[in-house]
Amino acid sequence: MSKLSFSLNPLKGNGIQTISKFEMMKSNDIYTDIRCNTVVFFISDFLNQNLRHENKNHTLFFCLEEFIDELQNRNYQSHLIFLMKILKIQGWLR
Template sequence: MNLQNGFLLSYLKYGDHDAVLYCFTEEEGFQTYFLKGIYAKKNKKKALLQPLNRLSFTVNPVKGNGICTASRLELVNNYDMYTDVKINTIVFFISDFLNQILREEHKNPGIFSSVAEFLEVLSHHNYQSHLIFLIKILKIQGVAPLSADGKYLDPETGTYSSGLNHQLFTAEISELWKHIMSSQQPYGIKIPVSLRKDFLDSILVYYHYHITDFSIPASLEIIQQIFE
């Protein structure tokens, strides 16, 4: 048995009482765990199954290629954010996003600490924090754009040039990208509400070009409503 510490990205109910958890752990990166009895009537721990909850749990290894079993589930941090509809929407979107792009990610302290930082910022009602966070992830994974003197960002090459290469990457949007990537305190940058939808769309386009097998998260339509 060993103790693990990780963010819950998603989960599936299995049978009447059990669940399969998909987590990004501090010790081993993306992992899948089988959790017995979480949906039993007397088990109050099922309330912990909230996206991006940071959990500690004991892992019981199995022989062969089976799924490890998790037990003794405990909440590490309680931000109590889920009563805020906007925050709740952002959390579901980011957990959906990470559950897709981190599937092949091994131990990565930079990503793990960035998720923790993002949740702390979001807990203070920074409703644009997910936009900054997604660009920070690109930097950690080494596929962020290369800063240059050009006015327009080309999402396919990740470079700046003097001419418009994609309709979403206007001079204003391209400048925002450059500003966020070069800032020491990117979460303090104010993204105009009028630009947030297009800015998120530009991020999704960039991920499409630079993250293998990337697909639009199912929760996109819901999160776009908070910009309306």
């Protein structure tokens, strides 16, 4: 769950566009804390299971940024708020 910046090679013909370079935008130190790491693995698995076919969603992206910021502030309950936001975005909650 790191933010990456990448550049694409120009598209030639009907081929698939390839990545020319990518780099991490900012380094997170949350992965050194075992509690943060556990929460990140839980949320990563949840997102992998539920958002496999999700298209571009700016609201979801900003919710992920807020979640990571809260974890950097050592808010170990931030995953509960994040899950509620995701369920609301997906239409499961009102």
